[in-house]
Amino acid sequence: xxxxxxxxxxxxxxxxxxxxxxxxxxxxxxxxxxxxxxxxxxxxxxxxxxxxxxxxxxxxxxxxxxxxxxxxxxxxxxxxxxxxxxxxxxxxxxxxxxxxxxxxxxxxxxxxxxxxxxxxxxxxxxxxxxxxxxxxxxxxxxxxxxxxxxxxxxxxxxxxxxxxxxxxxxxxxxxxxxxxxxxxxxxxxxxxxxxxxxxxxxxxxxxxxxxxxxxxxxxxxxxxxxxxxxxxxxxxxxxxxxxxxxxxxxxxxxxxxxxxxxxxxxxxxxxxxxxxxxxxxxxxxxxxxxxxxxxxxxxxxxxxxxxxxxxxxxxxxxxxxxxxxxxxxxxxxxxxxxxxxxxxxxxxxxxxxxxxxxxxxxxxxxxxxxxxxxxxxxxxxxxxxxxxxxxxxxxxxxxxxxxxxxxxxxxxxxxxxxxxxxxxxxxxxxxxxxxxxxxxxxxxxxxxxxxxxxxxxxxxxxxxxx
Amino acid sequence: xxxxxxxxxxxxxxxxxxxxxxxxxxxxxxxxxxxxxxxxxxxxxxxxxxxxxxxxxxxxxxxxxxxxxxxxxxxxxxxxxxxxxxxxxxxxxxxxxxxxxxxxxxxxxxxxxxxxxxxxxxxxxxxxxxxxxxxxxxxxxxxxxxxxxxxxxxxxxxxxxxxxxxxxxxxxxxxxxxxxxxxxxxxxxxxxxxxxxxxxxxx
Numbered sequence: 054x055x056x057x058x059x060x061x062x063x064x065x066x067x068x069x070x071x072x073x074x075x076x077x078x079x080x081x082x083x084x085x086x087x088x089x090x091x092x093x094x095x096x097x098x099x100x101x102x103x104x105x106x107x108x109x110x111x112x113x114x115x116x117x118x119x120x121x122x123x124x125x126x127x128x129x130x131x132x133x134x135x136x137x138x139x140x141x142x143x144x145x146x147x148x149x150x151x152x153x154x155x156x157x158x159x160x161x162x163x164x165x166x167x168x169x170x171x172x173x174x175x176x177x178x179x180x181x182x183x184x185x186x187x188x189x190x191x192x193x194x195x196x197x198x199x200x201x202x203x204x205x206x207x208x209x210x211x212x213x214x215x216x217x218x219x220x221x222x223x224x225x226x227x228x229x230x231x232x233x234x235x236x237x238x239x240x241x242x243x244x245x246x247x248x249x250x251x252x253x254x255x256x257x258x259x260x261x262x263x264x265x266x267x268x269x270x271x272x273x274x275x276x277x278x279x280x281x282x283x284x285x286x287x288x289x290x291x292x293x294x295x296x297x298x299x300x301x302x303x304x305x306x307x308x309x310x311x312x313x314x315x316x317x318x319x320x321x322x323x324x325x326x327x328x329x330x331x332x333x334x335x336x337x338x339x340x341x342x343x344x345x346x347x348x349x350x351x352x353x354x355x356x357x358x359x360x361x362x363x364x365x366x367x368x369x370x371x372x373x374x375x376x377x378x379x380x381x382x383x384x385x386x387x388x389x390x391x392x393x394x395x396x397x398x399x400x401x402x403x404x405x406x407x408x409x410x411x412x413x414x415x416x417x418x419x420x421x422x423x424x425x426x427x428x429x430x431x432x433x434x435x436x437x438x439x440x441x442x443x444x445x446x447x448x449x450x451x452x453x454x455x456x457x458x459x460x461x462x463x464x465x466x467x468x469x470x471x472x473x474x475x476x477x478x479x480x481x482x483x484x485x486x487x488x489x490x491x492x493x494x495x496x497x498x499x500x501x502x503x504x505x506x507x508x509x510x511x512x513x514x515x516x517x518x519x
Numbered sequence: 520x521x522x523x524x525x526x527x528x529x530x531x532x533x534x535x536x537x538x539x540x541x542x543x544x545x546x547x548x549x550x551x552x553x554x555x556x557x558x559x560x561x562x563x564x565x566x567x568x569x570x571x572x573x574x575x576x577x578x579x580x581x582x583x584x585x586x587x588x589x590x591x592x593x594x595x596x597x598x599x600x601x602x603x604x605x606x607x608x609x610x611x612x613x614x615x616x617x618x619x620x621x622x623x624x625x626x627x628x629x630x631x632x633x634x635x636x637x638x639x640x641x642x643x644x645x646x647x648x649x650x651x652x653x654x655x656x657x658x659x660x661x662x663x664x665x666x667x668x669x670x671x672x673x674x675x676x677x678x679x680x681x682x683x684x685x686x687x688x689x690x691x692x693x694x695x696x697x698x699x700x701x702x703x704x705x706x707x708x709x710x711x712x713x714x715x716x717x718x719x720x721x722x
Contacts, residue, residue: 069711070704075686078704080711090603092554103702118552132552139554183602183626197626199604201633201696209701209708214629215684247539248596251625281599283625347539347599367594371538466548473571485543485600487566 056322058219059288060254063194063319067177069211076213081110082176084206085162086149088115088140089466090181094204095143107210108148112171115140115154116161117466121429121456124155133467147207160432160458163187163400167271168434170300174289174316179206183278184400184482189286190270191293192319194254196284217283218252218328221321223259226335231516233410234269235402235480235499237261238276239341239351245331247349250282253329256321257287261335267296268406275401276482279348288320340515342387343484343497345375350484354502354514358385378486379494380474387512394477395426395507396489397500398456399463402480403431405438407500412444414504414515420452421510427469428453429461451508465490478506522635524694528616528663529673531588533580534653540593541600542627546609548601559605560612581613585657590617592649598627607634617663619670621646632687633696639663639670641679648672665692 057065070078084107091113098105105111118133128134137154144151152158158165163184166172172188178195179185181203188195202212222241242249255277257270265273270287277285287293294313297303304312339353352359360383361372376383381390397403397411408430420426428448430436436458439445445455462469463481465488471477473492480503484495496512505515550562567579575582591610597620598606607630610618618636621643631638641649652659652672660673665688671678683691690696701708 066716069708072686072700075684078701080708089551093556093604096555097698101698101702106708117548130552136552136554181602181604183600185602197602199602199607199626199630199633201604201630201698205697205701208698209704210712211701211704211708213697213701217625247599248622248624251596251622281596281624347541367536367538370536371594374537464543464548466551483541483543483600485541487547488543491547491566491571 056324056326058321058325058327059192059256059286059319060194060219063175063177064216072213076215078211079177079214080211081179081206083166083171083178084111085166085178085180085185086111086113086203087117087162087180087182088136089117090200091143091203092136092139094181094200094207097204098207101208103208105147105149105207110210111149112152112166113140113144113149114152114159114162114165117460117464119154119459120468121427121459121461124457130468157433160434161400161403161460163275164403164431164435167191167267168300168432170297170303173297173303173312174293174319179212184275186278186282186284187271187275187400189274189277189284190267191297192286192289192316194284194286197278217254220250220253220255220282220329220331221327222255222257222331222333224257224261224333224335225259226261228261228264228335229339231340231501231519232338233499233501234265234272236338236341238273239343239348239497240338241333242276242280242349243341243351244333245280247279247347248281250277250280253282255282255285257285262287263290266406267292268404271404272401276348279482289316340499340502342502342512343495344379344381344387346378346484346486347375348482348484348497350375351497352387354387354512356387358383358387360384388514390512391423391476391510392478392496392506392512393423393425393475394471395424395503396429396462396477396479396481397503398427398429398431398461399481400431400460401482402500403429403435405435407480408435408439408444409442411500411504412447414501414518415451415453415508416447418451418508420507423510424507426453426507427456427462429456430458432458453507462489464488465493471495478503478512522611522694525616525635525637525665525691527665528589529660530590531586531658532590532592532619532649532653532661533586533588534650535580535591535593536650538594539596539599542598542603542606543600545598545606546603551603551605556608558612559609560614563609563613589615590619590661590663591615592619592646592653595620595622595643597623599624602626602630604630604634607631607636611636619646619649632691635691635694637663637665637691639681641670641681645679648677
């Protein structure tokens with residue numbers, strides 16, 4: 054039998070039809086939706102007089118527009134409020150489960166799916182959101198789609214997609230102290246660039262990847278889109294099965310045994326061929342931080358801003374434009390640079406493990422006076438666990454307050470925006486110009502590096518304190 | 520969403536010789552709050568086009584009257600970042616029908632085709648020639664021939680072939696979208712759903 058990759062196994066089993074000279078018609082097991090990319094799709098459906106074909110395979114929550122304080126009050130911004138209300142109304146019209154603001158199930162869409170056990174190995178999962186790649190951590194094919202495609206899934210439970218190429222990125226060895234999944238992600242993107250994965254679906258493998266918790270794996274797969282890949286995935290193993298077991302929508306009893314037997318087959322066969330392969334040594338990865346305006350512009354925290362000597366033409370112009378926006382010079386050391394904001398949260402680093410790491414670091418220390426910190430749980434469930442584990446007391450004693458769940462300062466769509474010219478060490482996923490607010494300067498990093506910056510007021514190597 | 524049929528287009532082009540133009544530049548998130556597909560062109564490249572007091576930034580190409588046309592030419596890795604189709608809607612609503620680059624991000628490329636925009640991939644060398652041609656003559660004409668999959672610099676007659684899969688080409692040429700196609704597959708999809716399958720679909 055032909056050796057197959059994990060990706061092939063799942064993809065091939067979901068192809069309803071190959072269109073001649075065109076894409077594959079791919080069946081979708083789970084469709085997650087939020088308020089930003091769904092309204093025009095619902096409108097299109099209504100115009101065609103269609104209903105959502107499989108509302109039971111569709112789950113909704115508003116996350117991008119929501120405030121992260123006083124969620125019991127009506128959303129102040131009229132357009133944000135309207136978009137959230139529209140989602141609620143559309144879900145009611147089409148019989149879709151809606152986890153509204155303030156409800157037990159509310160949270161960032163990519164946090165709640167795995168938490169509820171909706172995300173399982175072997176599935177195809179889409180959402181009108183590029184960070185749908187997060188769910189690949191479970192050994193699922195999960196990718197972001199545009200609104201036209203959201204409408205396709207509503208109408209037919211299928212999307213039309215060309216089959217991507219396959220890439221494997223192996224990271225072997227033991228991760229150094231203070232190095233997290235976020236650092237692995239930023240390291241890989243810095244190596245292959247923000248377009249290195251374009252046209253591919255990535256499988257992450259190797260002993261360093263296997264050692265990651267599910268939270269860490271989600272962080273890594275979440276960031277796979279930032280290297281241009283359609284998505285990332287990791288073969289499910291005991292860590293995966295233990296995480297899924299017992300969750301609300303996990304299979305139970307005999308169904309669990311059947312599912313588990315199938316899930317154990319979900320790995321790339323020996324000899325399976327990848328179009329592209331990369332190998333990295335975990336020992337070479339240190340805590341990472343970005344200095345520019347795309348996620349590929351990352352360096353080890355002890356390093357210096359690279360110079361543009363080797364660049365020419367538009368590469369050089371683009372690089373210099375980026376440094377100018379950041380207010381940084383070539384050859385400068387990153388450690389010691391003053392910062393103004395710290396943001397911990399988002400679909401990248403808004404899970405319980407991230408808050409444990411942050412709280413563990415700041416315990417017994419004090420927030421620097423020059424820093425404004427936004428500590429934002431990814432979901433109500435994460436918020437409740439933070440409280441249950443006593444992390445709130447630690448945070449409060451160190452001068453931090455916990456906000457309410459949402460996408461928050463990741464993308465400047467709600468009230469949480471970083472002011473112009475200010476530097477924000479953020480655990481989110483994108484440092485594009487203006488991403489966190491017009492003129493805001495984003496430094497992507499792990500929760501540990503964010504914690505070190507929050508207590509020192511400067512870019513600081515977290516390893517100094519570990 | 521229906522859009523105009525695409526056949527052959529001859530037009531000058533607007534140059535944007537910057538790399539990694541991401542979707543947050545094409546349309547910042549704060550302009551994604553509409554619930555209908557209209558008016559996005561006003562906010563295309565909002566923060567590069569307008570300053571804090573909403574005054575046009577003079578040296579941005581979209582604000583320079585010497586540049587016009589239905590073709591946008593961008594640096595490599597155009598459209599990286601978010602899956603927001605609002606980015607391609609903004610490009611379309613502004614009046615562009617073709618975006619040319621040496622490299623597109625995957626989701627942007629798919630969204631463009633679904634929004635009635637033809638993404639044309641040319642070699643880095645040919646892209647430089649296009650930029651140089653516009654530099655010499657801002658009104659220089661370019662021809663985009665979908666049927667023959669050819670992009671031509673009229674001034675020099677140089678042309679580059681581009682690829683598009685036959686199905687999407689048919690859709691674009693006829694103003695069709697995938698939803699009609701998928702709705703027509705209703706029975707095949709139902710049969711697929713009824714077939715034994717190892718994954719617990721939506722369980």
